[in-house]
Amino acid sequence: GAGVSQSPSNKVTEKGKDVELRCDPISGHTALYWYRQRLGQGLEFLIYFQGNSAPDKSGLPSDRFSAERTGESVSTLTIQRTQQEDSAVYLCASSLAYGTDTQYFGPGTRLTVL
Amino acid sequence: GENVEQHPSTLSVQEGDSAVIKCTYSDSASNYFPWYKQELGKGPQLIIDIRSNVGEKKDQRIAVTLNKTAKHFSLHITETQPEDSAVYFCAASGGSYIPTFGRGTSLIVHP
Secondary structure: OOOOEEEOOEEEEOOOOOEEEEEEOOOOOOEEEEEEEOOOOOOEEEEEEEOOOOOEOOOOOOOOEEEEEOOOOOEEEEEOOOOHHHOEEEEEEEEOOOOOOOOEEOOOEEEEEO | OOOEEEEOOEEEEEOOOOEEEEEEEOOOOOOEEEEEEEOOOOOOEEEEEEEOOOOEEEEOOEEEEEEOOOOEEEEEEOOOOHHHOEEEEEEEEOOOOOOEEOOOEEEEEEO
């Protein structure tokens, strides 16, 4: 079946502009995660959604970052007033439930802030 | 919270040699340990995982071992091939619903 998809694959924006990144999880997966990966670095947790529960936003680096998820489907990550340090690959992953279930990652969105 | 340490950060081997990557974790409640392979420009992909009720798992040239007493687990790749070149991440979860990832190991297999 279809895997996790993300769009756009690449986004170049100017400092100060807002950007919106989209993630389509695998159908039936109730858990959805967003991660940030800077060049040559590991995975930095941003936010986690589980079904209709309140999201865990503990990884969001500032109030310029926000995310939404409609039920158990699409999620969008929004970065307002982008800064150059926001340049990174943003990865989305979904899993059947949470914790000890395998995460399936999308290909990521490469964000470049000029 | 959980802390996962991964070593080495870079590993260079000749084709046909074995490669071993090691991870340690801190939370004794963790019970699921996946390994991911990330090729350039792609998202991480699961290659093998192990749960705390087993000590070893194999899948062709790849194996993972787990020592719960010592809180460490390792990835073993035998007969390495150039296409094994990638970044490998370990992770631990179970104590928290948010997996904790290691910092990654860049494996380079020279033909």
